[in-house]
Amino acid sequence: MNLIRTREESYININPLQTGGRTNAAVRLTAANYVDGYSVCDYCKGVLHLIEKPPICDLTRQLAEFLGMDDARLTLGAREGKFAVMHTMLEPGDAIVVDSNRHYSTYVAAERAGAKVYDVPNTGHPAYEITPQAYRNTFEQVLSETGTVPKLALLTHVDGEYGNLADACEVGKICREYEVPFLLNTAYTAGRMEVDGKQLLADFVVVSAHKGFGVPGTIGILAATEKWAERLFRKSTRYPKKDVELLGCTARSGAAACLITALPYVKERVKHWDEEVAKARWFVEQMEGLGDIEQLGIRPTRHDLIRLKTPLFHEITRKHRKKGYFLYRELEKRGIIGLKPGQTEWFKLSTYGFTWDQIKYMFGAFEEIAKNLGG
Amino acid sequence: MLKPNTIFEMLELMEKLRDILRQTAPLHEFNLQQRDEVKQILEQAKKRLTELEESIL
Numbered sequence: 001m002n003l004i005r006t007r008e009e010s011y012i013n014i015n016p017l018q019t020g021g022r023t024n025a026a027v028r029l030t031a032a033n034y035v036d037g038y039s040v041c042d043y044c045k046g047v048l049h050l051i052e053k054p055p056i057c058d059l060t061r062q063l064a065e066f067l068g069m070d071d072a073r074l075t076l077g078a079r080e081g082k083f084a085v086m087h088t089m090l091e092p093g094d095a096i097v098v099d100s101n102r103h104y105s106t107y108v109a110a111e112r113a114g115a116k117v118y119d120v121p122n123t124g125h126p127a128y129e130i131t132p133q134a135y136r137n138t139f140e141q142v143l144s145e146t147g148t149v150p151k152l153a154l155l156t157h158v159d160g161e162y163g164n165l166a167d168a169c170e171v172g173k174i175c176r177e178y179e180v181p182f183l184l185n186t187a188y189t190a191g192r193m194e195v196d197g198k199q200l201l202a203d204f205v206v207v208s209a210h211k212g213f214g215v216p217g218t219i220g221i222l223a224a225t226e227k228w229a230e231r232l233f234r235k236s237t238r239y240p241k242k243d244v245e246l247l248g249c250t251a252r253s254g255a256a257a258c259l260i261t262a263l264p265y266v267k268e269r270v271k272h273w274d275e276e277v278a279k280a281r282w283f284v285e286q287m288e289g290l291g292d293i294e295q296l297g298i299r300p301t302r303h304d305l306i307r308l309k310t311p312l313f314h315e316i317t318r319k320h321r322k323k324g325y326f327l328y329r330e331l332e333k334r335g336i337i338g339l340k341p342g343q344t345e346w347f348k349l350s351t352y353g354f355t356w357d358q359i360k361y362m363f364g365a366f367e368e369i370a371k372n373l374g375g
Numbered sequence: 376m377l378k379p380n381t382i383f384e385m386l387e388l389m390e391k392l393r394d395i396l397r398q399t400a401p402l403h404e405f406n407l408q409q410r411d412e413v414k415q416i417l418e419q420a421k422k423r424l425t426e427l428e429e430s431i432l
Contacts, residue, residue: 009396022397025390032386335401355398 007337012358015338016160016305016350020192020212023258030261031216034254041252046241048249049073054257062263067186067205068196069223073233073243074251074259078187079105081206081222084245085183086113086152088232095142095150097180099130099166101159106185118142118150126296126309128162130155132170139178153180157195158188161348162297163280163305165189172201181228187211188305190221191266192352193273203228210255214269215262219255222246279359280304280351286363290370296346304352314344316373327369334365377430381423388420 007013008022023031034040034054043053049060056074064072075081082105090096092114098106100119110117120138122128135153142150155171158164168184175182184202186195191212197205204224210217224232233243242248284295284306292312295301313327320326324342331339339347351359395409395416405413 009393009400011401025387025394028390028393029383029387033383358398358400361402 011332011335011337012354012362013338014336014349014351014362016163016348016352017211018338019304019350019352019354020188021210021214021217022353023214023216023262024265026265027215027258027262030258031254034257038252039254040256047243048252048256050241054260056256056260059256059260059263063221063259064223066263066267067190067207067221067223068198068200069202069205070226071229071233072221072223073246074256075206075220075222075246076250077210077218077220078185078206078208079103079109079220080250081204081220082106082154082183082185083109083112084222085204085206085224085232086110086115088228088234088245089152089181090115091151094152095146095148097135097138097142097150097153099154099156099159101128101130101161101164101166102154102156103160103185103187106154106156115152126294127164127298128296129164129298130159130166132167132174135171135174139174139180149178149180151181152183154183154185156188157184157186157190158303158305160188160305162307163188163301163303163348164298165302168200168202175203176201188303192270192276192304194270197223198225204232209259209262213259213262213266215258216255219251219253219259276304276352277302279354279356280306283351283359283363284308287366290367304350305348306351307346307348309346310344312370312374317344320373326373330369330373331365334368336362336365377427381426381430385420385423385427388416388423391416 040054045051048056050057060072064070086109090113094115095118096110096115097118097120100122107117118138120130120134122130139149153175155166155168157166157168172182181203183204184200185206187208189195190207207221209215209219209221236242236244281300284301287293287308290312294309296307296309317324322329324344327344328339328341395413399405
């Protein structure tokens with residue numbers, strides 16, 4: 001069987017899950033070099049983060065610095081990082097406070113750790129914003145119900161539903177005030193925009209590198225401040241080089257080597273984040289200009305992940321023979337993919353990493369569909 | 376002898392072509408600079424192929 005995937009070469013792929021993970025030529029060449037199983041372990045030093053060739057030891061040091069933290073390790077993704085922190089910080093039955101815009105894996109990780117989850121509500125339609133005040137209210141709720149502050153708080157820096165950028169620093173201040181350790185999930189921010197964990201008062205930062213660092217998966221980063229690093233990265237009593245929470249070695253694949261190649265590009269691309277936001281805002285403005293389309297989430301958007309409520313397109317389903325699938329098909333015909341088939345009432349997309357010509361082409365396609373099939 | 380390094384150099388050139396396809400999807404209408412870049416990549420690829428061919432003669 002010849003598994004060929006040309007979605008990124010033949011189409012504009014607007015799936016928000018995938019835009020920040022697209023690789024460049026250099027990264028793909030590294031992937032080809034390190035494709036064999038355990039090839040990063042040619043010169044094993046007893047544990048992944050100490051390997052000198054390829055220089056993974058230097059990578060973890062650089063990643064900690066890049067994220068404004070004191071120490072870092074590779075993980076298999078953000079969810080594994082979240083669980084490692086939760087498992088370190090929480091006993092079964094302990095309270096954890098998490099935002100309601102979280103990824104499902106946040107809740108599942110807390111469940112696996114046996115924690116009791118307290119949700120921080122969002123502001124509801126249309127902004128669905130997570131406010132720092134809501135964290136304070138939830139801390140007070142935990143305090144009044146359990147007589148103690150939560151053992152951990154988690155904030156999703158940018159969520160995957162609305163692309164809302166939360167005020168991490170203000171949440172961090174409240175965490176400090178209540179002396180609650182603060183875990184920041186930067187799956188949709190790190191690697192796209194500059195994230196300085198300590199400036200945001202985070203005790204822990206988790207990253208999804210295959211979502212935001214333009215590398216193949218699965219690989220993530222778990223970073224901590226000096227205060228917590230020793231506890232989080234504690235060693236096995238019997239195998240003194242192996243981190244207990246990481247089960248020794250995590251991303252022992254070519255993805256680790258790819259991250260070495262990608263990091264200089266990522267360091268450069270975060271400097272151009274304002275341009276990415278400008279593209280997203282332009283696209284939203286044009287789409288709303290078509291009428292009967294509304295961007296949900298914080299306005300103006302501060303992220304490339306855009307959620308649009310689209311009665312304009314939903315109305316077309318009433319008379320179109322392909323019903324709800326018409327939009328997916330019409331976009332595909334024009335070389336645009338990544339929308340969920342059947343979605344017309346609302347949908348999510350990402351403008352990240354496309355050229356202005358591609359962004360304009362994308363809007364042109366939606367405009368043409370609206371004009372040809374609408375009203 | 377086929378040189379592994381030459382094969383990887385070929386791969387690198389092909390990956391560069393993929394980058395250009397990605398940047399210009401879905402229409403792949405190249406501007407002058409992109410057209411030149413593609414030409415250069417193909418020239419370099421031809422050289423590598425010749426080297427590989429000569430190495431087994």
